[in-house]
Each structure stands twice: as C-alpha cells, then as structure tokens.
Amino acid sequence: MICPKAIVILSGKRKCGKDYFADLLSNKLGCENCDLVRLSAPLKKKYAEIHNLEYKRLLDSSSYKEAYRDDMIKWGESEREKNPEIFCHLASEACKTDTWIVTDARRPTDIEYFRSHFPKKTLLIRIHSSDKTRRERGWVFKMGVDDAPSECALDTGIMWDIVIDNTIDISSDDLDKVCDRLEQISHK
Template identity: 50%
Template sequence: MPKFIVVLSGKRKCGKDYLKDSLVSYYSNSSVLTLSAPLKKQYAIDHGLDYELLLGSSDYKERYREDMIRWGEQKRSEDPSFFCDLVVNTIPAKDRHDETNIWIVSDARRPSDIDYFVRNYGREKCILIRVSASHETRMSRGFEFQPGIDDADSECALDSFANWDLLFSNNDQNDFENSWAELTSLVS
C-alpha cells in the first residue's frame, strides 16, 4: 500500500502536468500513474500508430484524440477498471508495496477512476485534487475548444464531482504557490 495516492483531475491545459512534475520533484519517493498511457499504448498498437507521439502534447495526438476517446469509452463500458488495473500493474512490485511511496495519478477523468482508487486503497489514502485555470489562462497555454473532445466525458465527467480535498487554482505563479502550500499540508 502506498502512503498516499494524490489523484489529479482538471480540464485540458489547466496545468495538471506542471503540478504532477512539481509533486515528483518535491516527493522523491513517488510513482506517477498516468491513466491515459495504457489507453494510448493499446490504441497505438491496435491502430499502427506511434505510441511516443501519442503521449506528448503534439498535433499528432490531437489528430487521433476524438477516435481514441471513443475507443477508450468502449473499453471502459466493458470494464470500468480496465485502464486503472493496467496502470497499477506497471508499478514495480517493490514500489507497489512500499508504504513510504506516494502515488501521483496524473489524469483522473471519470468518477470510475476516483472510485477505483478509493475502493481499492481506502478514502483515507486518497487525496483528490481538482486543478483549475480560467478559460483565458488555458487559452494562453494553447487551449482551443474542440467539439466532441472538450464536451465529452473525458473532459466533463468530473465537472459535478463535489468531494475534492483541494481545489487547486493554477492561473498564475501566485495562485500556484498558494494552492501548493495547501496541498503540501495535506500530503505530509
């Protein structure tokens, strides 16, 4: 069992990756769990695509995003735990059972993602963080609304979720530092 599981959620271009990278730097004994990675890997295999390019924030990934979302939804409808199980099983056994390790789930997108970690590891181990930034800030980071993507469950399924431990505001450095202080007091 890990010491804590920090579960990050938020819209595209809100700064989830920046926060994840900051957490990894701050907590040296951490493992990153990217729920979209096993999805992208299997999607790349099934469709003859470049997995590494699907992991980045390139135009290549954007070309396939909508179809990848549909494909992922089909897999989730067959088994809601499918991608969570895959990513947890990528953690080396020694880290999976290290009680000092902190897991950072970088991209929870659905209630079933949160439910998986709470159900399997206990609510007391899970710190649920909703990262947010204004529409203007997200646009300055390259966000452009895409129908079928930004109004799909992969972006909106957690919009009405209310049980966050922290709403992490990430509009600018001052916002980040204030939210960071709250977060580090939760994960100690």
C-alpha cells in the same frame, strides 16, 4: 504493484496544468519517492498497438496525438463500458513506489477505483485555470472533446479535498498544503 501509502488524484480541464502541477509536486517529494501515474498511458499504448501508431507520440501534447484524439476517446469509452477499471488497473500495476500521483483522472470511475482499492489513501485535487489562460497555453475548444465525458464527467458531484487555481501559477503554499495532507494520509 506496491501498496501505496498515499495517492494524489489530479483532475482538471485540458491545458489547466495538471502535468505541470504533478511535476512540481514530484520534484518537491523527490522524484525517486513517487510514481507519476498516467491513466491515459495504457489506453494510448493499447490504441497504438491496435492501429500501428507511435505510442510515445501519443503521450505528448502534439498535433500527432490530436489527430487521433477523437477516435481514441471513442475507443477508450467502449473499453471502459466493458470494464470501467481497466485503465486504472493497468496503470497501477506499473507503480514501484508508495506515493502515487495520478495525473489525469477524468471520470467518477477513476476516483472510485482508487478509493475502493486503497481506502483512506486518496487525496483528490482539482486544478483550475481560466479559459483565457488555457487558450494562452494552446487550448482551443473542440466539439466532441471538450464537451465529452472525458472532459466534463468530474465537473460536478465530486467533493475535492483541495482546489488549486493555476490561472497565474501554482504557489508554494499550494504545494505545502498538499504535502501536509499527504503526510497525514500516509500515517493512517
């Protein structure tokens, strides 16, 4: 693992556009200059191994993943109870560049991990979209998922550095603001 100069931590509800924003930012920074860090990737990989499932299909936004989402959430929570840092640590180990974009922070322990291991290197960004927009993107409220800690634990109590409204689209001003802050962070 390389020690990063800057870490962007994205959070937001399902179908708000976290991956979309991460891709835009990665392209603006130059894909070869940053790692897209998916905290759910090591969770899904281990879950797939245990249950003899197709790991790559658990990574996309398919009905295949949705069929296992509830059980994956329960299993992931039980693993986090044993070690709250487990998935952050595993995801970080794979990083090869000095700028990381964490695409899916979902719990206070995710943020605490990066802040404690990489002080002064984190930029916290909350992506927001209206429920109407999220529904247009395929979101349907699901009891036990959309009201669970994996979706709601960061709704309150976090001081976000930047909040981006993706109800319509991400503006170039939003991307420039993030890049400016990353430049400041990487020089600390």
